[in-house]
Amino acid sequence: MTGRSLSRRSLLGKMTAGSLAIGAGIAGFGWAWPRLGRAEEAPHWTYEGHGGPEHWGDLSPDFGVCSSGQRQSPIDLAGAGLDETADLSLAWQPYAANVENNGHTLQVAAREGTESALTLGGKTYAFLQFHFHHPSEHAVAGGRWPLEVHMVHKSAAGDLAVVGIFFRPGRENDVLGAVLAQAPGSKGKGPMARPVDMSRFQPASAATYRYAGSLTTPPCSEIVSWIVFREPVEASVGQIESFARLFPMNARPLQQGFQRGIALDLF
Numbered sequence: 001m002t003g004r005s006l007s008r009r010s011l012l013g014k015m016t017a018g019s020l021a022i023g024a025g026i027a028g029f030g031w032a033w034p035r036l037g038r039a040e041e042a043p044h045w046t047y048e049g050h051g052g053p054e055h056w057g058d059l060s061p062d063f064g065v066c067s068s069g070q071r072q073s074p075i076d077l078a079g080a081g082l083d084e085t086a087d088l089s090l091a092w093q094p095y096a097a098n099v100e101n102n103g104h105t106l107q108v109a110a111r112e113g114t115e116s117a118l119t120l121g122g123k124t125y126a127f128l129q130f131h132f133h134h135p136s137e138h139a140v141a142g143g144r145w146p147l148e149v150h151m152v153h154k155s156a157a158g159d160l161a162v163v164g165i166f167f168r169p170g171r172e173n174d175v176l177g178a179v180l181a182q183a184p185g186s187k188g189k190g191p192m193a194r195p196v197d198m199s200r201f202q203p204a205s206a207a208t209y210r211y212a213g214s215l216t217t218p219p220c221s222e223i224v225s226w227i228v229f230r231e232p233v234e235a236s237v238g239q240i241e242s243f244a245r246l247f248p249m250n251a252r253p254l255q256q257g258f259q260r261g262i263a264l265d266l267f
Helices: 008-023 053-059 174-182 237-246
Strands: 088-091 097-101 106-110 117-120 123-133 147-155 160-169 188-191 208-213 224-229 233-235 263-265
Touching: 106 174, 117 160, 117 224, 160 237, 174 237
Parallel strands: 160 224, 160 233
Antiparallel strands: 088 117, 097 106, 097 188, 106 123, 117 123, 123 147, 147 160, 208 224, 208 263
């Protein structure tokens, strides 16, 4: 997709593709994980053209795993095996936040820190930021939703746990609406008008997919424990269109599974 606009027909086509995931039994990051002191030297990457996903591994030696890795993300989550032994706990609290248009996505982070965190397998991960992808990066049986949010958390050891939540067309989402209302139209950052409560993104069902994967943007580091909620939440067509006008396509293509196990937790 090229340009900075998206037709309603194209958008509704993506929504139809997402609805296929429902019939089948029911997508990254818009940011790079820079090395300290090297962020200003990072090669320019994009979602299309010469700097697009098929070329990421060639842009820098630091990005090599983007093309050679064995547990890259995103993937299709179909075929998950039932596993009810997961130890997942979300402790999300409202916090004052800034929203940033970083050229790849809209990213929201706490203005002065937050105690929001998650616990997975007995390990605690502190919340860093959340951001969005259009269409969803993960798929289920080939179906992709029109939008996906990623909540990024980091452990003391430096590995990540990322919670993914899909959006389907429906009622307006108040948290997404607040983000869009304050989001800069071009690169820049500004304060959110009121505290952000991430728990309002959380689906009613606690069922999740889990698998070991990577960042979905360069350098594609394979340090991520993915937790993707099976049930989507709702956002209005207008809200999805508003994000799509800013980012017509900011999702990495699906990666090979390499026989990785995907767990489905129904706790």
